[in-house]
Amino acid sequence: xxxxxxxNEDHIDKTLRQLLEELKNAKSEEEIELIEKKxxxxxxxxxEKGHKKKVEFKTENDAQEVKEIMDALAESLPKIxxxxxxxxxxxxxxxxxxxxxxxLGKNIATFYKEMxxxxxxxxxxxxxxxxxxxxxxxxxxxxxxxxxxxxxxxH
Amino acid sequence: MLSxxxxxxxxxxxxxxxxxxxxxxxxxxxxxxxxxxKENGVPEEIVTELVKEFVFIxxxxxxxxxxxxxxxxxxxxK
Numbered sequence: 001x002x003x004x005x006x007x008n009e010d011h012i013d014k015t016l017r018q019l020l021e022e023l024k025n026a027k028s029e030e031e032i033e034l035i036e037k038k039x040x041x042x043x044x045x046x047x048e049k050g051h052k053k054k055v056e057f058k059t060e061n062d063a064q065e066v067k068e069i070m071d072a073l074a075e076s077l078p079k080i081x082x083x084x085x086x087x088x089x090x091x092x093x094x095x096x097x098x099x100x101x102x103x104l105g106k107n108i109a110t111f112y113k114e115m116x117x118x119x120x121x122x123x124x125x126x127x128x129x130x131x132x133x134x135x136x137x138x139x140x141x142x143x144x145x146x147x148x149x150x151x152x153x154x155h
Numbered sequence: 156m157l158s159x160x161x162x163x164x165x166x167x168x169x170x171x172x173x174x175x176x177x178x179x180x181x182x183x184x185x186x187x188x189x190x191x192x193k194e195n196g197v198p199e200e201i202v203t204e205l206v207k208e209f210v211f212i213x214x215x216x217x218x219x220x221x222x223x224x225x226x227x228x229x230x231x232x233k
Contacts, residue, residue, distance in 0.1 A: 074163050081173075098183050101185070103191075105192045105195065106191050112201065113195070126204070129201070130204070130208060140211060
C-alpha cells in the first residue's frame with residue numbers, strides 16, 4: 001500500500017517536471033494551452049487521490065470504532081446478564097420452592113375453610129383469602145412498589 | 156471482530172435458557188401450591204383464582220407481556 005503511494009507520488013513528480021520543461025521550451029501559444037490543460041488534468045487527479053485517501057481513512061476509523069464497541073459489548077454484556085439472571089433465578093427458587101408453596105397452600109386453605117366454617121359467605125371468605133395472600137406475597141408487594149416508584153419517576 | 160459478534164449473539168440463547176429455567180421453577184411451585192389447596196378441600200373455582208394470584212410472575216415472564224410493554228412504549232413515543 002505504502003509502496004504504491006510512493007510510486008504514484010514519484011510518477012506525479014516526474015510528470016510535473018516534464019510539464020515544466022515543456023512549458024519552458026514551448027514556442028507557440030497552442031503548445032502553452034495544451035500544457036495548461038495537462039496541468040489542470042494533473043491537478044484534478046491529485047485532488048481525487050487526496051479525497052479517496054480521506055474516505056479510506058474515515059472508513060478505517062469507523063471500522064475500528066465498531067470493533068472496539070463490539071469487543072466491549074462481548075466482554076461486559078455476558079457478565080451483566082449473568083449478574084442479573086443468577087440472583088433472579090435464586091430468588092425465584094427461594095420463593096417458588098415446592099415445599100414452601102405446599103406449606104403456603106395449606107395455610108391459605110386452612111384460612112379459607114375456617115372462615116367458611118365460622119359462617120362467612122364463600123364470596124366474602126374468598127375476598128379475604130385473596131387479601132391475605134396478597135399480604136404475604138413478597139414478590140408482588142416488591143414489584144408493586146417498584147412499579148409505583150418508576151411511575152413517580154416518569155411523571 | 157467476528158468472535159465479538161458471535162459472543163454478543165450467543166447471549167440471546169443464554170438468556171432464553173435462563174428464562175426457561177425460571178419458568179420451570181415457577182411451574183413446580185405452582186403445581187405444589189395447586190395440589191396443596193385441592194388436597195385441603197378448597198373449591199375448584201377458588202383454587203384457579205388463587206393459583207393465578209400466586210403465579211402472577213409467570214405472566215410477566217411471557218411473550219405477551221413483552222409485546223404489551225413494546226406496544227405501550229410505541230404509543231408513548233407517538
